[in-house]
Amino acid sequence: MKVNKKYKGLVTKKFNEFYLVELDKYETSVANKKFLCKIKKSVNFRNQFVFVGDEVIVYQIDLQSKRATIESLVKRNNLLERPSVANISNIYVICSVEEPKLNLSQVNKFLISSEQLGVEVSLVLTKCDLITEEKRLLLIEKFHQWGYQAITLNLNNPENLRTLLIELKKKKCSIFMGPSGVGKTTLLNMIIPNLDNKTAPVSSKIKRGKNTTRNVELFSLSSKSYIVDTPGFNIQTLEIDIRELSNLYPEIYKQVVNEGIHCKFRNCLHVNDEGCKLNKNFERYTFYKEMVESSKSHYCLIQED
Ligand SMILES: Nc1nc2c(ncn2[C@@H]2O[C@H](COP(=O)(O)OP(=O)(O)OP(=O)(O)O)[C@@H](O)[C@H]2O)c(=O)[nH]1
Numbered sequence: 001m002k003v004n005k006k007y008k009g010l011v012t013k014k015f016n017e018f019y020l021v022e023l024d025k026y027e028t029s030v031a032n033k034k035f036l037c038k039i040k041k042s043v044n045f046r047n048q049f050v051f052v053g054d055e056v057i058v059y060q061i062d063l064q065s066k067r068a069t070i071e072s073l074v075k076r077n078n079l080l081e082r083p084s085v086a087n088i089s090n091i092y093v094i095c096s097v098e099e100p101k102l103n104l105s106q107v108n109k110f111l112i113s114s115e116q117l118g119v120e121v122s123l124v125l126t127k128c129d130l131i132t133e134e135k136r137l138l139l140i141e142k143f144h145q146w147g148y149q150a151i152t153l154n155l156n157n158p159e160n161l162r163t164l165l166i167e168l169k170k171k172k173c174s175i176f177m178g179p180s181g182v183g184k185t186t187l188l189n190m191i192i193p194n195l196d197n198k199t200a201p202v203s204s205k206i207k208r209g210k211n212t213t214r215n216v217e218l219f220s221l222s223s224k225s226y227i228v229d230t231p232g233f234n235i236q237t238l239e240i241d242i243r244e245l246s247n248l249y250p251e252i253y254k255q256v257v258n259e260g261i262h263c264k265f266r267n268c269l270h271v272n273d274e275g276c277k278l279n280k281n282f283e284r285y286t287f288y289k290e291m292v293e294s295s296k297s298h299y300c301l302i303q304e305d
């Protein structure tokens with residue numbers, strides 16, 4: 001039985017030329033909303049590929065065989081690389097407080113690289129069982145000054161995981177990103193039942209290539225809430241316009257937008273500029289200055305090993 005109607009849907013998985021598309025729950029009364037789709041042959045997406053996370057319009061919906069055809073692609077908000085996922089709403093930057101040790105410069109790069117996508121960015125600190133309560137509170141205070149309410153986790157305490165899960169269920173589409181060995185896979189395995197991604201102690205990790213052949217999938221946490229079942233492997237390649245950089249630091253954004261400071265020049269970079277009014281007395285200013293300086297002659301390209 002074919003439905004002679006068009007519906008909007010979300011690509012939750014992609015394999016070869018097939019796409020698993022979940023039809024919008026509010027637009028259809030069909031019970032199982034997942035349809036195996038191919039792209040309409042004559043369609044020209046101007047060499048654009050369709051990725052997991054993309055919204056598409058489907059037609060030729062066959063309720064019996066659960067097949068349909070993708071007619072067109074809805075304009076996407078953003079596209080992440082490695083893994084390729086579209087329309088992410090939230091990035092959770094995951095860093096461990098120990099094993100591996102917290103590296104502030106690296107945390108900064110992950111945060112800026114995520115902010116650059118224009119999504120909501122959160123910071124999660126794992127392995128808090130390896131530090132004292134006093135140190136944990138100091139870290140929360142530190143990152144509060146960076147402009148983030150760090151979520152601290154400890155595998156021995158399921159209570160903090162529950163809090164994170166409640167938060168994730170309110171977000172549209174989240175992904176975990178962070179350096180190797182910080183516990184991203186461990187967390188995903190706890191959040192997604194039967195996922196069973198491989199984890200390994202830090203010392204025996206193969207640093208690259210792990211999981212690369214797996215197909216990315218969106219896992220539904222609640223209606224309208226998804227999480228990417230694979231962590232982002234690395235910092236996204238940045239091509240930041242030097243004038244945009246200050247907007248990616250909440251400490252600077254807050255002063256310029258919320259407090260309305262007025263530097264003498266509208267395009268002030270807040271680095272040795274005449275008449276600059278920015279209060280530079282914050283911890284990440286050195287990182288900011290370094291990024292501005294390294295991108296003065298060319299766009300800032302950051303790639304992390
Ligand atoms: N002590 C402690 N160890 C943890 C915690 N969470 C994870 N680990 C351990 O950290 C190691 C690495 O965890 P993974 O989940 O594989 O880390 P990952 O971030 O996915 O690493 P990559 O796959 O390399 O990106 C494993 O041995 C985990 O058991 C924690 O809260 N406390």
Ligand SMILES: [Zn+2]
Binds near residue numbers: 263268271275
């Ligand atoms: Zn300034």
